Amino acid sequence: MKPSRRRLAVAALLAGSIATLPGCARWSAVQSAALGEHRPAGLPPRVNLQAVPFFPQTPLHCAPAALATLLQHQGLSRASPEELADAVFLPARGGSLQVEVGAAARRHGAVATALPPRLDALVQELAAGHPVLVLQNLGLAIHPMWHYAVLVGYDLDARELILRSGNEREQRLGLATFEHTWVRAGAWALAVLPPGELPPAASNEALLAAALAFARQAPAPAALRHWQALGSRLPDSLPVAMGLAQALADGGDLNAAAATLDAAARRHDSAAAWNNLALLRWQQGRHADAQDALGQALRRVEAAEPGWRSAVESTRQSLQAAPLR
Structure with a gap:
């Protein structure tokens, strides 16, 4: 053979299946409203994965910091953000492409799985104990400010999500605010897990x-x-x-x-x-x-x-x- x-x-x-993967979504805040009003059955009202580590990001290096967070949490690698930067940071672009982040995760023994562009999928992963890598646009459509962060929790009663983001170990964002920044960046999310562990929302x-x-x-x-x-x-x-x-x-x-x-x-x-x-x-x-x-x-x-x-x-x-x- x-x-x-x-x-x-x-x-x-x-090949045919991959072509059907979801693309970008439009923002209308309907997801956050629906999630607040109609909670998925069996979903805990709040989750906070406090054991997930935190690496304050250096300028332009939010992707290496976010990836180090996930790899170390899963016990797959002890690589620091600085060590990962060479693999994912593209100086000419002043940042990191999603494809480079996924490839770097695989090189360190992780399975990187794209998640559906839905808020309920993100909270489902969090409820399963899986932190989620997300991409946000913190700027405007005509002047984007791309930013990688790690979702580590949610509180549906308070209508907020919890992130490891920038220099904040526990940033809390309202569901609608997060949805706005997330969908403006294409509603991209990634589960980074050890082999043999499957993300339930994928x-x-x-x-x-x-x-x-x-x-x-x-x-x-x-x-x-x-x-x-x-x-x-x-x-x-x-x-x-x-x-x-x-x-x-x-x-x-x-x-x-x-x-x-x-x-x-x-x-x-x-x-x-x-x-x-x-x-x-x-x-x-x-x-x-x-x-x-x-x-x-x-x-x-x-x-x-x-x-x-x-x-x-x-x-x-x-x-x-x-x-x-």
Whole structure:
């Protein structure tokens, strides 16, 4: 089996889902009003994650400070804001892009998952014990002042949120004020968690995208732990099954990887799964089974999945050229 090809297969399966992730929202303060009037069932009236550390930000370095807060709280890294600054701060832009923040979190062993652009999603994460990284625009639309902060709590009776922000360990902002600054920055929020821990408010598409991005660079045991957790939440997901098989194979458990792929291929009758199973069976020395799986992949390409023709043809050529073992 060629892991690089199989990772590409998982990425392609996710492409359509990732395109549906939410974008920017408009501000009308309706979210804060609705949250105050109609509280989600089972939500505690107040939460304050007091154990979350605090790093006062240096000029322009709010992103490194916020990221250090989350990584240290989760026990993933002891990196200081100064040590993280080189990875996320872009001098030419005078700040940090969200993509750089997410990438830096993954380099330190975290799974970075985008959250829905809704206030109720943020408080749901806080109620689950997860601080949340948010981006605000503290200026105007025509003269923005971008600012990263960490949500650590809320008080629905007082209609306020609690943040680690700037030089304030416990900044309290009214729900409407926060919503105004947050939505003006695109309503972007990120959960930064250890592998195997899932943010309850995240969409399935966001969970899959985060898992794939994490697995590309994570050690096999960490990737395996996260795919297994995601499989418990999405037991019928083809991308999850393929990601799990990849992690099992990377960890050397070819039998479990093959069993996972075989089950996924039969359940979903997927060209991608049959194709990857053919590669894995060949690596196991099960050449007849590999050819059978390849035949199934070719059948699916002809019947309904022409987009996989190039990948399956490449596999066919690889098996023809590979020596028998």
